[in-house]
Amino acid sequence: MVRIAKNALLVAAIYVLGGCAAFTFPEKEITSFAEVPEGYVLLVGKIELDPPLRPTEIKLDISNDVFNTEEMMANRAIIGLSERANVTVEKCGFLINPELGQTYFFAVPRERAHMLGGYITVSFDMRTNGPRDVIVNQGKVLVPGGMHYDLRPGDDVVYVGTLRLERGPFNDVTKAEVIDEFDSAKRELTARLGAGRRMRNSLPIQVSAN
Amino acid sequence: MIRLLQRYFLIVIAASLVACAGAPVDPNDTTRSVIFGYIDMDEAPTSVDWVFIQQYDGTSDGYSVGADKGLFYHVGVKPGPYQVTQFGGSGFLAGEVIYNFPDTGRNDTALIVEQPGAYFAGSFGYQKIKTGMFEQKQFDIQRIDSPTEAAVLQKVRKRMGKDNPEYRHAIALVERRIAELQPVASAE
Numbered sequence: 001m002v003r004i005a006k007n008a009l010l011v012a013a014i015y016v017l018g019g020c021a022a023f024t025f026p027e028k029e030i031t032s033f034a035e036v037p038e039g040y041v042l043l044v045g046k047i048e049l050d051p052p053l054r055p056t057e058i059k060l061d062i063s064n065d066v067f068n069t070e071e072m073m074a075n076r077a078i079i080g081l082s083e084r085a086n087v088t089v090e091k092c093g094f095l096i097n098p099e100l101g102q103t104y105f106f107a108v109p110r111e112r113a114h115m116l117g118g119y120i121t122v123s124f125d126m127r128t129n130g131p132r133d134v135i136v137n138q139g140k141v142l143v144p145g146g147m148h149y150d151l152r153p154g155d156d157v158v159y160v161g162t163l164r165l166e167r168g169p170f171n172d173v174t175k176a177e178v179i180d181e182f183d184s185a186k187r188e189l190t191a192r193l194g195a196g197r198r199m200r201n202s203l204p205i206q207v208s209a210n
Numbered sequence: 211m212i213r214l215l216q217r218y219f220l221i222v223i224a225a226s227l228v229a230c231a232g233a234p235v236d237p238n239d240t241t242r243s244v245i246f247g248y249i250d251m252d253e254a255p256t257s258v259d260w261v262f263i264q265q266y267d268g269t270s271d272g273y274s275v276g277a278d279k280g281l282f283y284h285v286g287v288k289p290g291p292y293q294v295t296q297f298g299g300s301g302f303l304a305g306e307v308i309y310n311f312p313d314t315g316r317n318d319t320a321l322i323v324e325q326p327g328a329y330f331a332g333s334f335g336y337q338k339i340k341t342g343m344f345e346q347k348q349f350d351i352q353r354i355d356s357p358t359e360a361a362v363l364q365k366v367r368k369r370m371g372k373d374n375p376e377y378r379h380a381i382a383l384v385e386r387r388i389a390e391l392q393p394v395a396s397a398e
Binding site for chain 2 (some may be wrong): 040054055056057059119135137138139140141142164168169170171172
């Protein structure tokens with residue numbers, strides 16, 4: 001029985017992490033400039049869902065949540081960034097998971113300039129049927145990708161805009177647009193990380209629908 | 211033993227889905243609507259015994275309904291966006307099987323209930339996909355033209371008269387829709 005439980009837990013981990021993004025843990029947001037490694041740029045932006053998810057719509061049923069998966073999913077997006085455009089989010093190897101509606105601050109390798117898109121988890125339900133048998137149902141809003149960020153050598157902080165996603169009645173994205181909220185993002189950057197760094201405004205141009 | 215546990219587990223799932231249906235619908239609640247549809251499983255290794263109609267506005271999970279010979283309906287859903295996301299059944303060799311419709315975005319069964327009425331989720335059929343001798347079997351659930359909405363509705367009306375005669379509001383909605391479809395049906 002213990003063996004079954006252990007196996008189930010392992011399979012659960014594979015599904016929660018592997019099923020979503022091949023064992024890649026999302027990056028943590030930075031809290032000071034000192035946390036930005038050499039060769040990285042501080043990416044600043046926001047993802048908004050319109051209308052936002054109501055608390056009653058978010059249904060995350062994760063038993064044995066040893067990886068704190070619920071916190072990674074609840075009201076957050078999972079976004080893949082890559083050096084190449086022709087790679088899937090699942091295999092890109094670098095994820096950020098910004099909280100919806102909040103300005104994000106992530107340290108990103110300068111060469112990972114392709115925003116591949118991703119998803120917002122609405123519901124997650126996993127049932128372990130046996131040591132090798134797990135049923136996973138995950139309801140998502142798919143975040144469109146196909147954007148390229150202009151990350152230049154010498155950039156410290158780059159603002160990439162607010163990606164606003166209009167949500168249809170079946171959690172389908174009916175419209176995606178990038179909005180310039182540079183001034184408010186700059187104020188937030190100063191408030192959270194302090195002044196002294198130049199933030200360059202570099203909105204991506206191309207937004208492709210799913 | 212494992213098979214027994216699996217069966218037990220599936221019964222638990224089925225029970226939890228039924229539990230999602232919530233309190234019984236008040237037959238006199240005139241704000242409610244009927245959702246109905248049909249799934250042809252003639253080519254499938256299982257029957258269809260239940261269908262889960264998911265609600266998408268966060269006010270409830272949705273409704274689990276029984277199915278008989280492919281026919282399914284609910285006598286009183288609240289207004290809101292709905293689509294079928296799962297159904298299941300059993301077969302002698304296949305055991306209990308759960309089938310999934312996509313629930314990321316809109317699938318072919320999507321409908322929005324606004325005014326009280328009878329709403330058709332569609333007719334669907336299990337279709338085998340030809341594969342090689344040593345390849346894994348594959349299938350698809352495709353929308354089919356027959357039975358038509360009018361034909362499915364006639365079956366629903368007959369069934370409701372037998373099983374749910376107290377749901378006079380729901381029966382009236384079905385009859386109204388049959389009348390609306392009659393010119394179309396006779397033109398066909």
